[in-house]
Amino acid sequence: MDAQATGDPGGGQPWxxxxxxxxxxxxxVNWLSITWNTMEExxxxxxxxxxxxxxxxxxxxxxxxxxxxTMREAVYQDGEPFNAAMFKLGFDKVQEWTNPHPPGAFLNxxxxxxxxxxxxxxxxxxxxxxxxxxxxxxxxxxLPSTRFWNEWGFVDPKTGSAxxxx
Amino acid sequence: MLTEGVSLIDSRSDRVVMEPNPTYWxxxxxxxVRIVYDNVIGKAEGIKSVAAGDGRVDVVFDLTPDEAKxxxxxxxxxxxxxxxxxxxxxxxxxxxxxxxWRDPEVRKALNLAIDRRAILDQGAHxxxxxxxxxxxxxxxGADPGMTPLPHDPQAAKAVLEKAGLGGRDLxxxxxxxxxxxxxxxGRNLAEIGLSARFVSDRGDLxxxxxxxxxxYFDWTPQYPVACVHREFFGKDATLRQGPEDxxxxxxxxxxxxxxxxxxxxxxxxxxxxxxxRSKALFLYSPFTLFAVSDxxxxxxxxxxxxxxxETRIKG
Numbered sequence: 001m002d003a004q005a006t007g008d009p010g011g012g013q014p015w016x017x018x019x020x021x022x023x024x025x026x027x028x029v030n031w032l033s034i035t036w037n038t039m040e041e042x043x044x045x046x047x048x049x050x051x052x053x054x055x056x057x058x059x060x061x062x063x064x065x066x067x068x069x070t071m072r073e074a075v076y077q078d079g080e081p082f083n084a085a086m087f088k089l090g091f092d093k094v095q096e097w098t099n100p101h102p103p104g105a106f107l108n109x110x111x112x113x114x115x116x117x118x119x120x121x122x123x124x125x126x127x128x129x130x131x132x133x134x135x136x137x138x139x140x141x142x143l144p145s146t147r148f149w150n151e152w153g154f155v156d157p158k159t160g161s162a163x164x165x166x
Numbered sequence: 167m168l169t170e171g172v173s174l175i176d177s178r179s180d181r182v183v184m185e186p187n188p189t190y191w192x193x194x195x196x197x198x199v200r201i202v203y204d205n206v207i208g209k210a211e212g213i214k215s216v217a218a219g220d221g222r223v224d225v226v227f228d229l230t231p232d233e234a235k236x237x238x239x240x241x242x243x244x245x246x247x248x249x250x251x252x253x254x255x256x257x258x259x260x261x262x263x264x265x266x267w268r269d270p271e272v273r274k275a276l277n278l279a280i281d282r283r284a285i286l287d288q289g290a291h292x293x294x295x296x297x298x299x300x301x302x303x304x305x306x307g308a309d310p311g312m313t314p315l316p317h318d319p320q321a322a323k324a325v326l327e328k329a330g331l332g333g334r335d336l337x338x339x340x341x342x343x344x345x346x347x348x349x350x351x352g353r354n355l356a357e358i359g360l361s362a363r364f365v366s367d368r369g370d371l372x373x374x375x376x377x378x379x380x381x382y383f384d385w386t387p388q389y390p391v392a393c394v395h396r397e398f399f400g401k402d403a404t405l406r407q408g409p410e411d412x413x414x415x416x417x418x419x420x421x422x423x424x425x426x427x428x429x430x431x432x433x434x435x436x437x438x439x440x441x442x443r444s445k446a447l448f449l450y451s452p453f454t455l456f457a458v459s460d461x462x463x464x465x466x467x468x469x470x471x472x473x474x475x476e477t478r479i480k481g
Contacts, residue, residue: 019479020200021462024212025227025472030203031173032385033472037184037201038168043387049251049305049468051387064425074191077167105402106392132422132429136389 032102039142042069042087043135051135055082055143056123064130069123076145084117090143091115091125093153100154100166106133107140140166173203180206184474195475209233216243216457224462227472229455230343231290237457247293247453248466251384253300254344256377256447257398260408266329267376268408273444274315275325276377280354281317286450289350294452299441300395302451306388307433312441315448323358335361340379342366347379347449377447380405383470391421391436399445414439 025033036044042056053059056069074082094100094109101107114126127134154162171182181204186197207215207223213233215223219242229237234245258267258276266272282296295302298312326332336355338348345364352362365372382397382405384390398405399414417439421432440446458464463478 019198020202021224021474021477021479022202022204022222023225023227023472023474024204024207024209024223026209027228027470027472030227030472031178034168034173034182034184034203036471036473037475045385045387045467045469047465047467049384061425072191075189077187077189103393104397104404106396106400130423130425132424133389133392136386136392139385139387 035142039144041140041142042138045139051139055087056138059135062124065127067125067127067134068118069125071121071123073121076147078145078147080145080147082143082145083120084123085120086145087123087143088115088117089146089149090141093149094141094166097162097166099164100162101140102164102166103140107137109137142166171203171205173205178205180204190475197475197477199477199479201474201477213237213457216240216459219243219459219461221461224459225464225472225477226457227454229457231293231452231455232343232346234293234455234457235291241460243457243459246456246458246464246466248456248468249295249302249451250454250466250468250470251302251305251390252381252452252454252470253297253383253394254294254347254379254381254449254452255300255398256338256379256449257405257407258377258447259375261373265408266331269329270443271325272329272331273447275322275329276447277315277322277444278318279322279326279358279360280351280447280449282314282448282450284354285347285350288353289344289347290450290452293455294450296450297448299437299446299448300398301390301433301437305390307390307430307437309434309437312438315441315444317354319354319358326358326360331360333359334376335363336376337365337372337374338362338377338379339365339367339371339375341381342368344379344381378407379449381452385469385471388430389433391418391433395436395440399440411445414445 040055044052044054046052055072057072059069062068071084099105112128116124118124154166156165167185169183169185171179173182181202184201190196212223212226217238217240237245258273260268286294296314298314301308340348348362348364355362382394384393386393396418397403399411400418401410401415417436424432454470461480463480465476467473
């Protein structure tokens with residue numbers, strides 16, 4: 001995971017100290033905080049450390065291997081609608097890489113995990129053999145707009161690879 | 167939306183700028199302010215700025231206990247604390263086959279030698295909570311029946327002497343932020359004829375160290391074992407200082423294949439295993455500490471992430 005500038009939206013209000021908060025975050029993982037400030041995922045973790053729905057408004061296990069998620073109706077900042085197909089796109093992108101997450105392989109989905117956009121709002125994921133870590137892994141699977149994938153993605157321009165760079 | 171700067175694992179620009187998204191779907195988390203990460207000013211200068219109220223810095227993250235304690239009296243800023251999902255723990259050096267720390271009884275003895283409350287109070291100004299192992303009481307996966315290991319210096323002394331550690335100057339590697347903690351441990355060890363020597367982790371790790379202090383945090387939605395326990399003891403652990411532990415790996419595999427309420431049950435089982443085997447020198451859960459300007463309303467996250475969507479300018 002990393003974060004990069006994606007261009008000023010333009011036309012905004014004039015900024016100054018009156019509406020700017022300046023922070024100093026010396027953490028070696030502030031890249032992760034910035035990613036979670038600027039990306040969104042199916043689920044998140046609240047102030048009290050409890051998992052909460054985010055771009056998925058709900059989910060349920062249909063059986064020990066099948067997770068069904070209902071996506072929220074939302075619109076990206078660039079105007080593109082979010083739907084189940086965008087979730088599927090995020091899944092397909094992360095699965096292109098062997099080990100995309102800097103924190104480690106424990107965040108990887110197994111290679112045989114599948115994802116289907118059943119309709120505009122419904123996603124069905126299959127985890128052969130089960131995976132109780134699925135929701136933790138979804139917290140690390142970012143769901144940006146098509147513009148992000150087309151113009152930036154998580155590929156490191158220096159190496160041409162997104163391994164360890166998601 | 168990120169409009170300026172980068173923050174990568176190996177580099178970051180002088181500043182990172184995030185503009186608010188006024189159309190965000192969740193009104194409770196709809197940002198109202200522009201956020202600037204200043205990567206130049208530095209922590210010490212940032213803390214001074216918050217205390218002085220000069221407007222250059224509003225929030226400084228990750229203060230050490232000494233930095234928080236030393237925050238000057240100010241009507242412009244304050245220290246905020248958060249009981250986050252953190253641990254400060256000691257990793258035993260089990261790298262060498264003859265290491266005494268491969269023996270669970272010896273590891274337990276060092277745990278019995280320390281007074282966690284005193285270490286927290288003397289070494290970290292009380293900024294933290296004593297916990298049984300890696301999970302705070304009341305959190306997901308905590309075992310209500312578990313308590314911190316007791317302080318029993320005489321029992322500790324007998325075992326440590328039998329293991330050939332009597333009179334030893336034990337080498338503790340840690341961040342300079344925890345030097346006071348190592349010194350407090352040393353005062354405990356002095357009661358039983360041992361001592362603790364602080365070695366900064368800013369240099370090469372010496373082969374002959376005994377314990378390495380690690381601060382770690384759990385960012386997960388109720389899945390602490392993968393994030394924390396595995397990182398210390400799993401076969402792919404980055405913080406492990408010894409051989410693989412097939413029993414731990416089997417428990418982790420059991421967790422991955424658990425379903426429903428069994429997931430929390432196995433999480434408790436892992437937590438008990440870690441304490442029963444004294445897999446680490448258990449210390450405490452440090453608070454996360456922030457210097458915050460009075461012009462902003464800031465609520466920290468238990469995950470230790472600097473998520474700022476709800477940060478507001480007062481008034």
